Amino acid sequence: xxxETKHLExxxxxxxxxxxxxxxxxxxxxxxxxxxxxxxxxxxxxxxxGVINAFHYGNQEKPDKKIHLAVDLTPxxxxxxxxxxxxxxxxxxxxxxxAEENLLSTSGRGIFLMRAFMDEFDVIPAQTxxxxxxxxxxxxxxxxxxxxxxxxxxxxxxx
Amino acid sequence: MALHLTPRNSGSIMIVDAxxxxxxxxxxxxxxxxxRQLLDxxxxxxxLNLADVDYIDSSGIGELVSAYTAVxxxxxxxxxxxLTKKVHDLLxxxxxxxxxxxxxxxxxxxxxx
Numbered sequence: 317x318x319x320e321t322k323h324l325e326x327x328x329x330x331x332x333x334x335x336x337x338x339x340x341x342x343x344x345x346x347x348x349x350x351x352x353x354x355x356x357x358x359x360x361x362x363x364x365x366g367v368i369n370a371f372h373y374g375n376q377e378k379p380d381k382k383i384h385l386a387v388d389l390t391p392x393x394x395x396x397x398x399x400x401x402x403x404x405x406x407x408x409x410x411x412x413x414x415a416e417e418n419l420l421s422t423s424g425r426g427i428f429l430m431r432a433f434m435d436e437f438d439v440i441p442a443q444t445x446x447x448x449x450x451x452x453x454x455x456x457x458x459x460x461x462x463x464x465x466x467x468x469x470x471x472x473x474x475x
Numbered sequence: 476m477a478l479h480l481t482p483r484n485s486g487s488i489m490i491v492d493a494x495x496x497x498x499x500x501x502x503x504x505x506x507x508x509x510x511r512q513l514l515d516x517x518x519x520x521x522x523l524n525l526a527d528v529d530y531i532d533s534s535g536i537g538e539l540v541s542a543y544t545a546v547x548x549x550x551x552x553x554x555x556x557x558l559t560k561k562v563h564d565l566l567x568x569x570x571x572x573x574x575x576x577x578x579x580x581x582x583x584x585x586x587x588x
Contacts, residue, residue, distance in 0.1 A: 364499075368533065414569070419570060420544055420574065421540070422540050425533040429532075
């Protein structure tokens with residue numbers, strides 16, 4: 317029998333509250349999947365930054381637009397998708413927040429943090445016409461220091 | 476956990492004890508309002524005590540930088556005190572340790588002005 321992939325998706329309103337909601341939801345999934353405290357923090361922060369990006373830059377804080385969050389839990393990794401309904405962007409157009417001239421910028425660190433905290437990160441054109449952030453984190457091996465003992469007990473909805 | 480900010484005097488220095496999360500929304504807005512208020516009252520030597528702040532997102536980082544530049548624009552100084560490990564690591568990877576003066580004890584922070 318093929319290993320099961322668990323899938324969950326939710327459509328969020330373009331509002332500040334969606335950031336906390338998405339973070340909380342993915343934190344619970346990550347905990348249930350067996351990630352330890354530090355990795356849960358990194359996953360939660362990355363989801364938070366992805367949704368902030370969709371809320372602010374993608375959807376321009378317009379309440380008629382939606383944010384599409386999906387999580388795939390495969391036997392190897394947790395994959396998170398955050399899509400907006402904006403006009404899309406290219407990673408090569410995002411300024412480097414570590415460049416001397418950008419250190420005092422009050423924005424522009426979200427993409428950097430997601431890249432730093434997740435194992436894989438990319439931005440692709442979304443089916444919604446906007447940008448879709450796709451990022452993943454490898455599941456901890458059972459018994460490793462990165463696990464919390466909940467391995468494989470994530471609540472799920474079949475894809 | 477919502478952000479709480481409590482300003483107190485230590486001589487001519489204003490110390491702001493923060494607890495909670497500095498994140499998009501109320502947390503960032505409250506920090507901005509408090510710093511602007513202190514500047515309006517003429518306080519330009521400010522120490523932000525982050526001992527009880529265990530979470531900051533990119534919006535919160537942006538607000539810290541905004542506070543720093545706002546205080547500097549008034550010829551003042553904003554210094555940080557007692558970072559938690561997560562906040563310490565966040566400032567380190569974003570290279571903001573090269574911008575902020577950070578202290579581990581209040582006495583040293585106050586004496587540094």
